[in-house]
Amino acid sequence: MSKSNKTSKNFWLSLRKPILALAPMAGITDPGFCTICRKNGADVVYTEMISADGLHHDSKKTLEMLKILPREKPVIVQLFGKNPEKFVRATKIVTKLGFSGIDINFGCPAKKVAGHGGGATLMRDLNLCYDIIKSVCDNTDLPVSIKVRTSIKSESIKNKNLNTKTKKKIITSLDLIKKIKDLRVSAIMIHGRSYEQGFNGEIDYNYIKNIKKYFKGIILANGNIYTPEKAKETIQKTKVQGLGIARGVYGKPWIFQQIKDYLEKGKYKEKSWTQIKKIALEHAKLNYKVKNNYGLIEMRKHLLFYTKTQKNAKEMRRELVSVKTIKDIEKIFKKY
Numbered sequence: 622m623s624k625s626n627k628t629s630k631n632f633w634l635s636l637r638k639p640i641l642a643l644a645p646m647a648g649i650t651d652p653g654f655c656t657i658c659r660k661n662g663a664d665v666v667y668t669e670m671i672s673a674d675g676l677h678h679d680s681k682k683t684l685e686m687l688k689i690l691p692r693e694k695p696v697i698v699q700l701f702g703k704n705p706e707k708f709v710r711a712t713k714i715v716t717k718l719g720f721s722g723i724d725i726n727f728g729c730p731a732k733k734v735a736g737h738g739g740g741a742t743l744m745r746d747l748n749l750c751y752d753i754i755k756s757v758c759d760n761t762d763l764p765v766s767i768k769v770r771t772s773i774k775s776e777s778i779k780n781k782n783l784n785t786k787t788k789k790k791i792i793t794s795l796d797l798i799k800k801i802k803d804l805r806v807s808a809i810m811i812h813g814r815s816y817e818q819g820f821n822g823e824i825d826y827n828y829i830k831n832i833k834k835y836f837k838g839i840i841l842a843n844g845n846i847y848t849p850e851k852a853k854e855t856i857q858k859t860k861v862q863g864l865g866i867a868r869g870v871y872g873k874p875w876i877f878q879q880i881k882d883y884l885e886k887g888k889y890k891e892k893s894w895t896q897i898k899k900i901a902l903e904h905a906k907l908n909y910k911v912k913n914n915y916g917l918i919e920m921r922k923h924l925l926f927y928t929k930t931q932k933n934a935k936e937m938r939r940e941l942v943s944v945k946t947i948k949d950i951e952k953i954f955k956k957y
């Protein structure tokens with residue numbers, strides 16, 4: 622797994638530790654938001670998951686999701702799917718587009734993905750996981766990373782004759798890491814929850830810490846990091862080289878800078894409403910640049926996130942949910 626460390630393209634090696642990464646989030650981590658996070662302290666950003674099948678079949682909609690803004694880099698494109706052959710073409714396509722790395726999704730529990738045997742459920746078939754990762758590694762010179770959960774239970778098999786079910790086995794991401802030890806994987810983001818936990822419940826810090834014994838590349842701990850204090854605690858408990866931050870960035874892309882300040886100086890500042898409005902407007906303009914009017918429709922949810930610290934802002938939020946133009950946003954921000 623160390624081969625990629627020798628390639629000149631392995632940007633992971635040039636990042637300062639602890640590495641603060643924007644974790645992939647479908648519907649959230651698009652080029653506009655990734656840029657805003659980079660400008661506010663994220664060291665590396667992940668795109669939302671992109672369908673390898675879609676790329677394999679030249680889906681226009683999927684290809685449109687692959688735009689990159691100059692200030693986003695280093696940016697990792699995350700692929701999902703379950704068919705190694707389709708990953709081959711998908712890898713070749715994204716390699717040419719200027720991404721800094723390719724990540725493979727082994728953690729998504731969403732029905733749309735896991736329901737069809739992709740995402741987290743892939744871990745139930747470690748040979749298939751191996752083939753997918755190999756397909757990617759063999760077809761790119763970019764660093765390859767994976768995103769996993771701690772574990773998943775196997776499906777119980779019903780024995781019709783005896784009318785019994787076999788006991789479910791637990792398959793861990795450590796099993797996967799051991800399985801792929803000859804493949805050149807540069808980094809792993811571990812969401813410290815099992816598939817069965819979904820998005821709630823405790824993070825298994827000891828599990829993440831233990832992975833260090835078996836994987837010598839970059840490990841990013843993910844899950845439940847909503848404040849700089851929690852970021853520090855996660856690093857202290859896991860002792861890994863970086864963090865993946867997901868829902869903690871909602872309406873707060875500057876959390877990355879706050880974490881850096883807290884780790885370096887023991888304190889950090891909150892943004893004023895005037896500063897928040899400036900960042901939100903910059904974000905909206907980037908969204909418009911990439912996706913035109915549709916970018917502003919997608920911006921509406923972010924606008925609501927940005928206002929979450931504002932008390933008694935019901936009226937403003939009611940107006941923000943129907944913005945259609947940059948001017949609309951400017952007008953509302955002037956009023957409040």
Ligand SMILES: Cc1cc2nc3c(=O)[nH]c(=O)nc-3n(C[C@H](O)[C@H](O)[C@H](O)COP(=O)(O)O)c2cc1C
Pocket residue numbers: 644645646647648649668669670699726727728729768812820843844845846865866867868869
């Ligand atoms: C809205 C949403 C979309 C997500 N989309 C993806 C995705 O595309 N790929 C992926 O690997 N994980 C995805 N995740 C999982 C996050 O990257 C992260 O692992 C999870 O939210 C736990 O981190 P948190 O507790 O900091 O939110 C998504 C999570 C959310 C909330």
